[in-house]
Amino acid sequence: MRALLVANPAATTTTAKVRDVLVRALSSDLKVDVAETTHRGHARELGEQATADGIDVVVTLGGDGTVNETVDGLLAGGPGTHVPALAVVPGGSTNVFSRALGRSRDPVEATAEILDSLRAGRTRRVSLGTASAQVAVGTDIAWGTGWTPPRWFVFSAGLGFDADVIRRVEEQRARGRRSTGGLYVRAGTRAFLTGPDRRRPAMTVHVPGEPPREDLFLCLVSNVNPWTYLGHRAIAPSPEAGFDNGLAVFGLGRLGAVRMISHLRTTMSDRPEVRGRAVHRRHDLAELTVTASRPQGWQLDGDHLGPATALRVRSVPSALEVVV
Template identity: 25%
Template sequence: MSAAAAEQSDSRRRITVIYNPGAGRRNLRKFHRVMDRLRRAGCQLVLRETCHSGHAAELARQAIPDAPDVVVAAGGDGTLNEVLNGLYGSTIPLAFLPMGTVNVFAREIGLGRSVDRITDNILHGRRRQIVPGCCNGRYFLLMVSCGLDSHVVHRVNLKLKRLIGGAAYGIRFLQYMFSYPDLQMTVTADGRDYRTSSVIVSRGKLYGGSMVLVPHADLYTPSLQVVMLHKKGLRALLSYGWSFLNRRLWLRSDVTTVEARQVSISSEQDHPYQMDGDPAGRLPAEIRLAEQPVSCIIPEKTPT
């Protein structure tokens, strides 16, 4: 370990962990193994368990006066989003212990799944400034979208999700795709209007796990990547899905991708939008870059 890394780890001893207990047995075993390693490293842990939607944000806000060396969000991307919103505006760094269904943020930063790597990142990872997006006053690290995915996210069976994980989304998708509404919306990106049937406003390059949405994007560049899928109907939907799986979505002529700093989404229809994989609200949506960055703990090196 370098001298700088050692100095950083020596100062990262007071750790507040906000965790989602509904992560499943396998993930909870991983959680306790990470906690054991942190204790053996001499860390003073304050564990805060979430009890309901929005509770992680409340717990993060309550942690600020205690000024811990780091706050760890232990759960899925939705838990991370709540902790981000609770900490935003403070200088306390944010680390992630992935225990969710997809864990897109962990993939974006190259965190991996191993207990040793996650523990090492909490103790010795470097701080990196990331500018979140902001949608209708709420901050996000990954994305906001409106389309079939947001309808599925709003209607997924949460009990089934806890039992079978990401497969619950697939089941809801199959149930919903044949009654998928004829979406029409207007997207305004930095003053230019587009008509489309689905839109994803992303801070990073990945979508839904390891699928590449915008290959040149990264979390550390302060911009919004606006991806619009223009065609409608079941055939188009299946075709888009195939292009996603083959990492060729951005090459299609019926997909428009633009970079922006301010985006609005509106529709005469009533449609939900999702944020970082969780239900977030209904249109209209006003999206922009946040005014200040957050300090995130990321690995020194990404896995090859």
């Protein structure tokens, strides 16, 4: 069986020593080629080439961003039996997709689990999503005049507050700060207290066949549960989400700090059923569109992708075969 290991040397918990240990372990059962990413978008190029080359399984070693890019490349020509299976070894700070698949948080243990699964033929097809954003096409063109090509995501897409938090974290990481739960908490607190969006919500959710839901400052679309983690604590705004369902959307309208803290605590509880007048929750959706009256940040799988005035999201059932 031919395998490609896509390793991101810049990922939070990835080291050359860990990579070498994994390569030796994988080589016991697989014919392994190794490729280290060198620039943004490189994992996508490697994933697309792996599909073209007829590779049997692609193993990623990195964070959720590495997984996202690799999947976007694997599925560049669309789903099908010609697409390699995906196996994920956690190497980032959060590793949402890997944990959603039930992988160990330790990369060496996760590799052993993957080898056991490959020997036993344990794979499954999971539903993913695609997202396209409406952005400016040039400096002379007004906002909202062009759509980006659809891009795959493996666990979440968002417009508004969550993308703003990710942008703030990425700015801190560019200054040398380590990605930690505390860094996200501080960025989220500042975005909520100082940002204009919760006081002047700009977004509207449009679900086909339903009335639009207006005045939202956060709109998070996910296809896994939990949506993310704060260290060991799961954050589950959409507990109905899952790889076998359509998309789940969680939106928040105008609310104060006390209510926001209460909702956050609920999403981290054993019964994460957030409710209230400012809460908008829907699940098992085939598609939806989010529009904004002014530019908002958008994100896919924790990667900030710039400002946009709309986000078009679709569910793709049984999109990818993964090793479980």
